[in-house]
Amino acid sequence: MNIFVCVKQVPDTETKIIPTSDGSFIETASIKWIMNPYDEYAVEQALLIKTSNPAANVTVVRLGSVKDTEALRTAMAMGADDAALIEAPDNLDSYSIAKALKGAIDKSGKKPDLIFTGKQAIDDDALQVPQILAEMFNFPSVSVIVGFEQSGTTIKVKREVEGGALEVYEVSTPVVLAANKGLNTPRYASLPGIMKAKKKPMLQYSLGDVGVSDADRRVKYSGFKLPPEKPPGKKFDATDAAKQKEVVAQVVGLLRTEAKVI
């Protein structure tokens, strides 16, 4: 069985984001990169399958700038067998990313049975790659999964919907599954695992190698800037009972004219 896990490297959640001076992207030089947290559930699920099926091969695939390959190394230290890296700018759009991931999976020569991703990446929150990838492969896909059971080529997944209800799907492999928090508890990469990961194979591709060119871009970014700073909140003192009516009228007035919420 061939399992692929697509992982993205995203800025650590504590990173202070600064747009570049020309507004074309964000400053990446001082960012500490981590594996996208939802992708950790994806990697863990692949490894859980491998535990019960030791013949399974788990390949992790990442697209991004090479600088450091934290996410791939972490995944291999957790137990993935090998990795592929597609060297590309960090601000590609979802379509190009999905096309490149498919290109790299095709290039591996291994027919995918299961492709796992996170349900979204916490940097651009586009929530599109798993679905586009599944379309390109012509595979079914289920996203936001919190439960996984497999018997042969039949997979039963649970998916969270609004209000906490669960939908249960039965799909057959090959399939693209996008993981949500709650699917499992991602393991730590152990120290021996970290050491072993250094010897595991990692293929490197350019965008051209996997068949992606500039013409594939569907979204062009016109600029990056920080959201406007929130003005400080206003406080209204209504402790004096005699003045309460007046204060309430003032607040209601401001909610109408200034905040325009009522």
Added chain:
Amino acid sequence: MDFALSSDQLEIRDLALKFARNEMIPHAQEYDEHGKFPAEIFKKAWELGLINSCIPAEYGGSGFSGVDGVIIGEALAYGCMGMNTSFMANDLALLPIVIGGSDAQKKKFLTPFTEQFKIASFCLTEPENGSDASGIKTQIKDGGDHWIINGDKMWITNAGFADLFVVYGTIDSSLKHKGISAVVVEGKTPGIELGKKEDKMGHRSSDTRGVKFNNVKVPKENMLGKPGEGWAIAMSTLDHSRPLVASSALGGAQRAMDLSIQYSKERIQFGVPIAKHQAVQFMIAEMGMKIEAARLLVHKAAWLCDQGKKNTEVASYAKAFASDSCMQITTDAVQIYGGYGYSREYPVEKLMRDAKLIQIYEGTSQIQRLVMARELLK
């Protein structure tokens, strides 16, 4: 000269810090309050390869250097100095075997620690002999095909859970340090009597007890080195372990500084965050300066050891400087938190209680200065 950690070391540190943040910090307060031994956390850390860093690769260990060891130690102490005392006591007890054991002894005693989660205790201190360790009175008598141990040990970390004790005693107390010998005693050996768990000021999750050895028989092959070589093994153990103990002070100090920086930016007095008051800034600057200097000393003391160079003097600098700094820094952290710092609901008072022990065990800050002076005036 290169002050940078290798990429391996950065990864080791990141893993250990992640473990400290996710698995230790959230539980530290509770284990401290109830004096609960952190068995599950200890085991989890072992599963990740964070425990027993001193075991060489040929006996199943990870083959970490001393510098790797202090990097891990600092990160785990960042999570909780008290829990880290339990973790570190394993290394302290296994080091005499690494240093003074034969190949057969290493296979027999070290390898099981890499295959299964096990706990060890180092038994040097006695009720009447702490700093003056060469005066220990525990008797190791020749019983023909075995040794017979009789004596009282005091302040023994991990004693209540130990699968293995490394016990120092004397074959003849009139020989002073020339009579001191070290034997390995398996945890289940008849005649070992555990005292009650000490109710301590800090490091309350660690298990500390007196241990009595009443006619405890151990096989002849359990002695490390020859009779009378125990003192040399103990001194060499300290050269290896003092940087490690110092790294624990470093982790605690770093945590106190991180908390101080965070709190001082949030707490408003006189209309500004207290971090804007110069008196507070100076306390934080002092913390940063001491931590940086202590880290350099700790890394150097471990590095010298890795190079096979004598590090006795630098190890004492590191141990005394890091632990004295940790005491000052954690005290100032309480000061920066003000009244809140004095409350158990905030994390800094525990750091201050925990810091105190590091100035005491593994040679008090005074004994470290004796060692330094002895080396300097030689």
